Amino acid sequence: MSQLMKQTARIITRGAALIAALAMPGFVCAQNCALCYTQAAGAGSRMIAALKSGILILVAPPMLICLGIAWMAYKKRNQFNEE
Secondary structure, eight states: OHHHHHHHHHHHHHHHHHHHHHHHHHHHTTOOOHHHHHHHHHSOHHHHHHHHHHHHHHHHHHHHHHHHHHHHHHHTTTTTTOO
């Protein structure tokens, strides 16, 4: 019976995390940088393209770091479970 309770708790936790993740973009969109908005609004098409490419360049290193950590965790997942 305790196995069933653990499984139910796990499902409820995952459901709550999913709902929180889906609700998060609504909160995040309200936090725009006023300086970036005014600069982009007054700029030409070349400046907007440069801003978009700059955003992609700034996103790449943290994404690669997260992927590297996830890959290392995947490779080492069973190292500590051996008895």
